[in-house]
Amino acid sequence: MFWGDDCMRPSRQIYMDHAATTPVHPAVVEAMRPYFADRFGNPSSLHLFGREAKDTLETAREKVAALIGATPGEIVFTSGGTESDNFALVGAARANERRGRHVVTSVIEHHAVLETCVFLEELGFNVTRVPVDRDGFVDPDDVERALRPDTVLVSIMASNNEIGTLEPVAEIGVRLKERSIPFHCDAVQSAGAVSVNVEEMNADLLSLSAHKLYGPKGVGALYIRRGTRMKPLLHGGEQERARRAGTENLPGIVGFGVACEVARGDLTQTSHYVGQLRDRLIDGLTAAVEAVALNGHRTQRLPGNVNVSIKGCEGESLVLNLDLVGVAASTGSACSSGSLSPSHVLKALGLPQELEQSAIRLTLGRTNTEEEVDAVLEELPRIVSRLRSLGHHA
Amino acid sequence: MHDPRLRVIVAMSGGVDSSVAAALLVEEGHEVIGVTMKLHHGEGGRQFGGCCTFEDVEDARRVARVLGIPHYVVNLIEAFERAVVDDFVSEYGRGRTPNPCIRCNQHVKFDVLMRRAQELEAEHIATGHYARISRDGTTGQYRLLRGVDESKDQSYVLYMMNQEQLARTLMPLGWREKADTRTLARRLGMDIADKPDSQEICFVEHDDYARFVLSRNPSLSRPGDIVDSAGNRLGQHRGVVHYTIGQRHGLGLAMPHPVYVTSIDAATNTLTVGPAEELLADGLVVADLHWVSGSAPGPGSDLEVKIRYNAAAVPARIAEVGTESATAHFQDPQRAVTPGQAAVFYRGEEVLGGGTIEASVCLS
Numbered sequence: 001m002f003w004g005d006d007c008m009r010p011s012r013q014i015y016m017d018h019a020a021t022t023p024v025h026p027a028v029v030e031a032m033r034p035y036f037a038d039r040f041g042n043p044s045s046l047h048l049f050g051r052e053a054k055d056t057l058e059t060a061r062e063k064v065a066a067l068i069g070a071t072p073g074e075i076v077f078t079s080g081g082t083e084s085d086n087f088a089l090v091g092a093a094r095a096n097e098r099r100g101r102h103v104v105t106s107v108i109e110h111h112a113v114l115e116t117c118v119f120l121e122e123l124g125f126n127v128t129r130v131p132v133d134r135d136g137f138v139d140p141d142d143v144e145r146a147l148r149p150d151t152v153l154v155s156i157m158a159s160n161n162e163i164g165t166l167e168p169v170a171e172i173g174v175r176l177k178e179r180s181i182p183f184h185c186d187a188v189q190s191a192g193a194v195s196v197n198v199e200e201m202n203a204d205l206l207s208l209s210a211h212k213l214y215g216p217k218g219v220g221a222l223y224i225r226r227g228t229r230m231k232p233l234l235h236g237g238e239q240e241r242a243r244r245a246g247t248e249n250l251p252g253i254v255g256f257g258v259a260c261e262v263a264r265g266d267l268t269q270t271s272h273y274v275g276q277l278r279d280r281l282i283d284g285l286t287a288a289v290e291a292v293a294l295n296g297h298r299t300q301r302l303p304g305n306v307n308v309s310i311k312g313c314e315g316e317s318l319v320l321n322l323d324l325v326g327v328a329a330s331t332g333s334a335c336s337s338g339s340l341s342p343s344h345v346l347k348a349l350g351l352p353q354e355l356e357q358s359a360i361r362l363t364l365g366r367t368n369t370e371e372e373v374d375a376v377l378e379e380l381p382r383i384v385s386r387l388r389s390l391g392h393h394a
Numbered sequence: 395m396h397d398p399r400l401r402v403i404v405a406m407s408g409g410v411d412s413s414v415a416a417a418l419l420v421e422e423g424h425e426v427i428g429v430t431m432k433l434h435h436g437e438g439g440r441q442f443g444g445c446c447t448f449e450d451v452e453d454a455r456r457v458a459r460v461l462g463i464p465h466y467v468v469n470l471i472e473a474f475e476r477a478v479v480d481d482f483v484s485e486y487g488r489g490r491t492p493n494p495c496i497r498c499n500q501h502v503k504f505d506v507l508m509r510r511a512q513e514l515e516a517e518h519i520a521t522g523h524y525a526r527i528s529r530d531g532t533t534g535q536y537r538l539l540r541g542v543d544e545s546k547d548q549s550y551v552l553y554m555m556n557q558e559q560l561a562r563t564l565m566p567l568g569w570r571e572k573a574d575t576r577t578l579a580r581r582l583g584m585d586i587a588d589k590p591d592s593q594e595i596c597f598v599e600h601d602d603y604a605r606f607v608l609s610r611n612p613s614l615s616r617p618g619d620i621v622d623s624a625g626n627r628l629g630q631h632r633g634v635v636h637y638t639i640g641q642r643h644g645l646g647l648a649m650p651h652p653v654y655v656t657s658i659d660a661a662t663n664t665l666t667v668g669p670a671e672e673l674l675a676d677g678l679v680v681a682d683l684h685w686v687s688g689s690a691p692g693p694g695s696d697l698e699v700k701i702r703y704n705a706a707a708v709p710a711r712i713a714e715v716g717t718e719s720a721t722a723h724f725q726d727p728q729r730a731v732t733p734g735q736a737a738v739f740y741r742g743e744e745v746l747g748g749g750t751i752e753a754s755v756c757l758s
């Protein structure tokens with residue numbers, strides 16, 4: 001029941017929050033459609049409905065595996081990136097508990113990793129959180145120095161969702177392989193945006209999320225290298241080769257498979273296209289607005305990520321003002337009640353507080369256009385000008 | 395209200411008052427944006443009663459949806475921590491009893507939030523307070539008046555609003571009775587129509603303010619002496635934070651007649667108690683003065699004063715008034731004048747202003 005006039009809804013909507021989620025690709029929607037009411041069988045059933053569902057499931061699995069250079073048997077489907085991270089950390093830590101109880105991670109991991117590490121600490125594990133430099137890079141030497149005889153797992157993300165920094169995971173992976181320490185990599189933001197290959201990265205565990213690469217929400221995967229010891233997170237059934245109980249979300253998984261296929265098909269072109277839009281936005285902003293600082297490394301960053309601190313403005317205010325003119329952006333850290341929390345990532349960079357509080361994040365995707373970037377380059381400077389003239393954060 | 399269409403930020407707590415305030419403004423044709431302020435984390439990540447929990451934010455969001463207005467949650471935790479929580483703890487540390495809602499209104503709601511509203515091109519904010527803001531036709535001055543519903547009047551917590559803040563604030567409920575508000579909410583189909591009012595301090599769980607203050611400042615739980623007005627030691631107290639002026643219970647004393655806390659000296663960590671007569675004061679000294687019109691009433695002015703939120707306003711006369719402090723004498727002696735509470739002066743229905751009670755005054 002609406003009786004306000006809702007006329008505050010802007011006529012045009014420009015979406016620049018692809019790090020939060022992405023629109024589902026039309027091919028993905030089409031591919032998913034039959035699996036709701038027509039081909040709805042449970043892959044574990046013996047009858048035809050089940051067997052066909054099982055075939056479909058395994059086909060999707062092949063597609064996901066192909067995106068990251070894995071074999072299908074090494075892919076376990078989950079409910080998303082968060083479950084994959086939880087599963088990786090708790091599953092690997094507990095499986096290796098007798099050998100040791102030390103875990104190494106970084107300060108800028110996603111909350112799904114950081115909070116799970118807190119959970120591991122409650123279970124009696126020790127966690128070392130390696131710092132990052134001003135651009136958000138983890139130093140492989142720091143990771144190596146943090147290793148102890150009782151280290152059973154290292155978790156370092158492939159790229160950071162807030163500032164886009166591409167981490168030197170291949171180098172880290174090599175060193176861990178030499179020491180036979182399991183390496184988990186949260187590749188949720190990287191997959192579909194840049195090349196992700198588990199051999200090149202020497203990763204033993206890798207988290208993926210469908211809705212970050214134009215697939216549906218509610219489905220993801222954990223890559224588990226053959227031979228990696230794991231305990232399951234979810235108990236109950238024997239699905240996913242007894243590694244993850246629960247009836248598989250077949251429509252979602254089908255969608256995920258197709259999304260991976262699409263991503264793999266045009267990764268280089270899309271990456272290039274989005275990267276150009278990103279550069280146009282960054283260059284345009286720094287030209288049009290004074291005192292704008294880019295957070296993260298200029299080139300070693302995800303192709304769609306723009307994170308800038310704008311002096312004299314409050315990040316949250318910028319995001320709300322952009323929303324009122326139809327531009328969707330973020331400050332990178334949504335909190336559960338719907339407001340924005342200060343970013344632990346920006347804090348870890350050691351930025352002065354005013355840069356932390358004046359940061360906003362725009363993340364571009366394959367559906368953005370040059371025209372949209374230019375529209376934002378019109379609106380944002382105008383908003384900044386108005387806010388600065390109010391002098392609230394001079 | 396005959397204003398042209400305004401963009402108004404309504405501070406929405408998820409309660410019935412702010413919800414109906416928003417509805418009234420939408421009905422009047424203004425461009426309304428609902429905002430819920432996030433002021434604290436809850437404790438240990440848990441959310442609890444009081445205000446602005448996950449549920450309250452959800453309630454506000456649902457009301458906004460029904461009204462067809464945008465709804466945002468803004469993070470004002472840091473400002474609230476500095477202006478309200480720190481002050482709350484330090485006042486208890488001085489043996490005083492603070493009113494955090496007044497600090498919140500003064501430094502957060504009508505300050506930070508108002509600036510945020512400006513940043514969103516809203517020149518006005520609105521709240522669900524039961525108070526009235528009116529503009530004098532001749533002078534153009536803004537006046538703060540009691541709400542028409544005497545039992546719900548909230549003008550007391552608004553006394554420190556200045557002219558600019560009054561000019562930029564709308565309080566649609568001041569002309570209504572509380573009972574009407576709920577009726578209207580029901581008619582509008584709001585499921586929060588019968589939601590109970592929040593009675594607790596919003597950032598303290600179960601109103602256990604002593605535990606909260608001690609978690610920030612453990613030294614306040616040092617036991618000390620309880621003495622009478624002559625200085626005779628009567629017993630031991632658990633730490634000044636646990637007591638307030640006028641308190642009778644929980645003193646742990648076996649006395650032949652009832653005694654009450656008459657003063658708290660944090661510096662010497664001493665609690666003074668006495669019979670009911672010793673709780674009476676003839677007047678009070680008020681500091682951190684604020685006058686709504688910008689100028690103080692002259693000495694000798696006959697006014698009414700409220701010495702706490704749920705006390706009735708009683709007749710008093712300003713004895714002297716300076717820039718820093720003022721002294722007022724009651725017509726009849728008043729009980730439990732409490733340093734740290736606000737003293738708000740009224741002339742009829744109008745709030746003149748007031749300040750923080752420093753001390754009581756005894757004339758004999």
